Amino acid sequence: MSIQIEKEIKTMLSQNDFNRLQSFFSLNSIEPIKQVNIYFDTLDQQLKKKKAAFRLRLFDNTSEWTIKQTQSELTAIEITKENDQRLDENIKLSKDILGSEISAFFEKEAIDIDQLEKTIQLTTLRWNIEVDDGLLALDQSTYYDQVDYELELETSNLVEGQIYLDKLLKQLDIPFQKADKKIARASKHAQNR
Template identity: 30%
Template sequence: MVSLEVEFKNLLTSVEFTRIESQFAFAPPFKQTNYYFDTPDQKLQQHHCGLRIRIYMDHAEQTLKVPTAREKRGQHELLEITDNLTMAQAGTKQIQPDGAVATALNDRQISLSDLQIFAEATTIRRIAELDVGELTLDQTTYPNGRIDYELELETKQPELAQQFYQTLLQRDQIPQRAVTNKISRAVTNH
């Protein structure tokens, strides 16, 4: 499956996280564990791509994220290439050779045999379905014990979502913070 992901992101303090959590009707939280991959010479990073296996309680997936050329300040636009995995496949912690992800890696001359896990993180995610998109709160724990908090608004309506997002930050007096992606944060906190 290939989809276009347009999202607005901001890091939060724990207090800001709790404040936003109390303002919206979030579905019950769920846990996901991510294993991030690259080659020893960081070919994916050189292509500005991210590769992960994500394991939930009852299913899993492998995803390659590829940036588009249409990035704007505060707005991230990524092409997501995802294959569903069985729990047994995910348990191997290896990128599977069949599917769209393997094809996309092959197109970039990245060999599956060169891939290795270089970082991981576990996230407790809360999602609220809004008219402008999915509002997500993530509380992520890294192997070194560090925890961070993130707000994300994923949308198919970028203009409306940007207005909503900016209003939310201003109303709650949350400064717009530069966000490094979870992969980079996982590396720093491994």
Template identity: 30%
Template sequence: MNQEIEIEFKNILTKEEFDRLKNTLPFEKAKVQKQTNHYFETENFDLKQSGAALRIREKNGGYTLTLKQPHPDGLLETHATLTTNDCESWISGTPIAKENVFHQLQELDINPDDLNYQGALKTNRQEIRYLDTLLVLDHSLYHGTEDYELELEATDRAHGEKVFHQLLTDHEIPERETDNKIKRFFQARP
């Protein structure tokens, strides 16, 4: 089964903070990657009630279906690769069976046929390696909303937390309660 534990730290940024980080850290060497997250949910928000989220990420001409679930160390992500036709089927309401993701959905007592396409969030992303972590700047657009975000991904929670807090302190950025993209997406829905 293609799974991983994601340990990440997030902070919403102002445009000025975003530009400052972009100009003071070595992001000039980082290519801007365009990606689109296509989100799915049931009519009764069963994924949300389970603390889970389901998306297809479209990036570099490829498609990855990802189910995110709560895990004591972060988030458990279950992945499956999709073809263009698979993605189109999912979006049009006919989910293509992917054994590992479907198994996890069954564990949550969610029928894949009950999932509905909710829309897309587009992100321009830049990534750099930073003190044994992955540092990410995201500029996202969804439902007429625009936001800026700093993400730091680490393999060790204590190290990631230390680097994250020091980075915010060094750049005089207040730590802000930051919802994940899918929650922000649903909150902004018309």
């Protein structure tokens, strides 16, 4: 189980810009990490009202539970519990399955885990690139009939990270386009369908 302050900078990309970044970082022959992200909330959106998101992320052979609560535009508290196996996406939520820190979050926020329901599911293909200023993630996400592309930089220093990202985008003549969180983009798309 890990608890951390996540610091990330994201920009939306066109498909053309996404392809250029794949070529720039020589990723065309590298297999991406496939993630299936299943988000949960209560019917009255208690998590959303508290600027939080809760998901089960499924990989090929493992999975992880994550709760994120926004602290500022670029930072969030993130609690993650890794599982050494891929959980069934229809698993019944319980304190034992979620672990003590995630369960404590729900207790502190007075959210009954029995009231949580699946809200959004999206699949992301991710290419990770280690850089001096952190970890770049080049993402292609699919939800419903929508495909979008983003570049995100997880960094320990937001100022230096922004300088690095601006320099990279300028070098490739890619405009910075503020990116909402994936769950927000998928939710907005679902409402407009």
